[in-house]
Amino acid sequence: MKLPTLKAIIVECKLPRNVSRVSELSSMAGNIGYEIVGTLVQKRNSVHHSHCIGIGKLEELKRMVDQRKVDTVIFTNTLPSSQVFKIQRRIGDVKVIDRNLLILEVFNKRAMTEEAKLQIEL
Secondary structure (H helix, E strand, O other), X not given: OOOOOEEEEEEEEEOOOOOOOHHHHHHHXXXXXXXXXXXXXXXXXXXXXXXXXXXXXXXXXXXXXXXXXXXXXEEOOOOOHHHXXXXXXXXXXXXXXXXXXXXXXXXXXXXOOHHHHXXXXX
């Protein structure tokens, strides 16, 4: 029996000198069971201090989450916990993770021994 997949949206705040990581994260997420149902990219000169992306894009993200019944939002950018909290407060009760947490999820799902799983938790 196949496990149900989790629906996810990839979000990127694209800064002028940064390389896009949308395809990299889409591939990683797909490899551990996420179904990518959308992407949202905003080009900015700097990351928004509260939400990473601007308020208008955040509202667009909320509509996408609601319409597509998304379980998880994956940001290509690194997010401090304060931004994660503020984003979740605006878009609703969905899991919000950044690239670093996605990488840890990949390692956790691929870990074979209890020792490896404990090291990942640390």
